[in-house]
Amino acid sequence: MTARLNYVELPVGDTAASKAFFEKAFGWSLTAFGPDYAATTGQAGSDIGLNGDAGDATAAPLAVIETDDLEAALASVEAAGGVVSRPIFAFPGGRRFHFREPSGNELAVYVNEPG
Template identity: 75%
Template sequence: MVFARLNYVELPAADIAGSKTFFETAFGWSLTAFGPTYAATMGAGTDIALQGDMLEAAAKPLAGIETDDLEATLAAVEAAGGEITVPIFAFPGGRRFQFREPSGNELAVYINEPGD
């Protein structure tokens, strides 16, 4: 069994600057920018991320599951009946894929790969 835990929730953010300011002001969170359309907290618990690119944003909040073996987790998701909605892709700091589980909820699975 691979390591996996719910680690973040990604929110669609049509106004990423406004949303970033809101969460920083309302909750005192510090969000790190990963380019002009993405920002996220970088804490020890469950983080929040803002996706400002509406072409890449999920229609609903997207929960992220961290794993230590992305390919094995992808195989397990498919074997359990999950539908891959976004194949594995690289992002600054790692790789991820997205899937839909039988009730229709979309989630992401990612692996941290610092320096990649």
């Protein structure tokens, strides 16, 4: 199994305003995935996502780890003492789960599965 940090998802109050900010401030191109989510895709290094859905967004920035085997990553997280906070679910582009590490930080692990 491979794993690398490659995405940070930010909870935002106004997706359109935050999207415009990052595009203007850094020249990034963010794709809208509905009214409450936008993200960079294919940047050199890590991408950024903006989650404006108050019912779905995490309370703090969410570090997202990419893996090539989601089920193996889930088993490894649980075996190491991580607590799953959101079971595996599908999203545009793949599947992921959320977990809390022993200090309480929430992270996510995903596998890229283009639709």
